[in-house]
Amino acid sequence: xxxxxxxxxxxxxxxxxxxxxxxxxxxxxxxxxxxxxxxxxxxxxxxxxxxxxxxxxxxxxxxxxxxxxxxxxxxxxxxxxxxxxxxxxxxxxxxxxxxxxxxxxxxxxxxxxxxxxxxxxxxxxxxxxxxxxxxxxxxxxxx
Amino acid sequence: xxxxxxxxxxxxxxxxxxxxxxxxxxxxxxxxxxxxxxxxxxxxxxxxxxxxxxxxxxxxxxxxxxxxxxxxxxxxxxxxxxxxxxxxxxxxxxxxxxxxxxxxxxxxxxxxxxxxxxxxxxxxxxxxxxxxxxxxxxxxxxx
Amino acid sequence: xxxxxxxxxxxxxxxxxxxxxxxxxxxxxxxxxxxxxxxxxxxxxxxxxxxxxxxxxxxxxxxxxxxxxxxxxxxxxxxxxxxxxxxxxxxxxxxxxxxxxxxxxxxxxxxxxxxxxxxxxxxxxxxxxxxxxxxxxxxxxxx
Numbered sequence: 001x002x003x004x005x006x007x008x009x010x011x012x013x014x015x016x017x018x019x020x021x022x023x024x025x026x027x028x029x030x031x032x033x034x035x036x037x038x039x040x041x042x043x044x045x046x047x048x049x050x051x052x053x054x055x056x057x058x059x060x061x062x063x064x065x066x067x068x069x070x071x072x073x074x075x076x077x078x079x080x081x082x083x084x085x086x087x088x089x090x091x092x093x094x095x096x097x098x099x100x101x102x103x104x105x106x107x108x109x110x111x112x113x114x115x116x117x118x119x120x121x122x123x124x125x126x127x128x129x130x131x132x133x134x135x136x137x138x139x140x141x142x143x
Numbered sequence: 144x145x146x147x148x149x150x151x152x153x154x155x156x157x158x159x160x161x162x163x164x165x166x167x168x169x170x171x172x173x174x175x176x177x178x179x180x181x182x183x184x185x186x187x188x189x190x191x192x193x194x195x196x197x198x199x200x201x202x203x204x205x206x207x208x209x210x211x212x213x214x215x216x217x218x219x220x221x222x223x224x225x226x227x228x229x230x231x232x233x234x235x236x237x238x239x240x241x242x243x244x245x246x247x248x249x250x251x252x253x254x255x256x257x258x259x260x261x262x263x264x265x266x267x268x269x270x271x272x273x274x275x276x277x278x279x280x281x282x283x284x285x286x
Numbered sequence: 287x288x289x290x291x292x293x294x295x296x297x298x299x300x301x302x303x304x305x306x307x308x309x310x311x312x313x314x315x316x317x318x319x320x321x322x323x324x325x326x327x328x329x330x331x332x333x334x335x336x337x338x339x340x341x342x343x344x345x346x347x348x349x350x351x352x353x354x355x356x357x358x359x360x361x362x363x364x365x366x367x368x369x370x371x372x373x374x375x376x377x378x379x380x381x382x383x384x385x386x387x388x389x390x391x392x393x394x395x396x397x398x399x400x401x402x403x404x405x406x407x408x409x410x411x412x413x414x415x416x417x418x419x420x421x422x423x424x425x426x427x428x429x
Contacts (some may be wrong), residue, residue: 027411029411029415029418030390030414031316031410031414032158034281034282036188036284037284037285038286039286045322045354049410052387052408052410053408053410055410056387056407056408056411057408057411067283070189071286076384101195101199112147120195122195122199122200123201124174124192124195124196124279124281125172125196125199125200127281128172128173128174128279128281129172129180131279131280132172132277132279134418136410136413136414136417136418137423138320138410138413138414138425139281139282139284139320139418139425139427141282141284141322141352141425141427142322142355143325167340172415177424177425179331179427179428180427180428180429211331211428212428244338244342258326264342265338265339265342265343267317267335267338267422268313268315268339268342268343268423270424271315271317271422271424272315272318272422274422274423275315275420275422280423282424282425282427284427
């Protein structure tokens with residue numbers, strides 16, 4: 001083996017070893033948060049987690065799916081955290097999606113949702129789809 | 144290219160585009176619900192979700208796995224929602240499965256379970272198996 | 287076919303049939319528990335589940351990831367279940383991992399953690415990684 005090739009091999013091996021030894025290296029990932037309560041502790045928790053995941057891994061993609069009582073976080077007049085929701089949605093890879101079935105049940109119209117909050121026909125179906133696509137799943141419970 | 148072939152290609156392309164543009168098209172899926180509380184709000188929530196998923200996607204397969212305090216929903220004399228459980232189980236693709244470890248812990252015999260409620264040797268193992276099989280996972284929390 | 291070969295084939299076939307007929311046969315699996323509350327019922331539940339999964343399937347691998355209020359279970363002076371945590375960690379395939387972001391938020395130093403409790407740079411990232419690796423996911427809620 002020529003010296004230059006041997007050096008290249010050693011460098012590659014070293015890189016692999018270093019890589020294997022740094023499991024804490026920041027990596028980006030995709031995660032869907034499932035919010036089904038209107039508990040203020042759960043609401044502030046998911047907003048904090050969005051901030052923290054984004055600051056640790058700016059490329060991470062995050063989606064908050066709300067159904068049941070989870071809607072309260074993004075309905076105008078019911079949400080106590082409208083500024084925090086706006087700040088979360090200003091980040092590049094964050095989306096909030098509300099279940100349209102839950103909206104019909106609770107007589108909430110799209111016009112009542114905070115700016116840039118999206119809707120999906122079926123919140124549970126959205127989460128199951130994301131899981132099938134390989135996204136991580138986190139149930140939001142902090143109370 | 145012959146005209147008939149060109150038309151066929153266009154039709155196929157159009158179908159693909161329409162498909163891609165209708166994410167709200169009803170699709171069926173498989174989902175396992177994890178119930179570990181006896182909170183009435185959690186119990187009514189999971190029964191409502193079963194109804195809603197079934198009415199949106201009649202072919203969807205749903206399984207409710209109960210362990211810990213989750214058993215209360217399907218134990219005769221303890222459940223306040225026996226009619227709703229029976230209605231849920233009357234649907235074609237719905238099953239309720241109780242953890243036998245939890246049953247032993249709580250001295251619940253199979254004869255005390257509501258009609259058509261099944262048991263599994265290990266509730267957590269059942270959920271993990273479903274996840275490995277590609278089922279979606281939803282933790283039931285609504286209180 | 288020689289008699290010895292025929293007998294071997296029958297034995298193999300019988301083994302396959304028995305295997306297929308015993309879905310309750312203890313199987314080992316990998317599961318990550320997500321703990322984000324300091325509720326005593328949630329804490330005792332996850333410790334009981336670790337015991338039960340291990341006694342049903344001694345080869346099963348279990349990991350408890352704690353962030354948010356979940357830290358309380360393993361912080362010296364705050365945990366009411368230090369003996370149970372030590373017993374859980376004495377098992378061969380059990381690990382407890384605390385989110386370092388949550389530790390910084392709550393001004394908890396590594397020296398305050400119970401013996402053999404590990405840390406991870408990002409608790410949510412740890413869970414998402416495990417899910418991608420094919421581990422089952424259980425959100426701990428029992429209250």
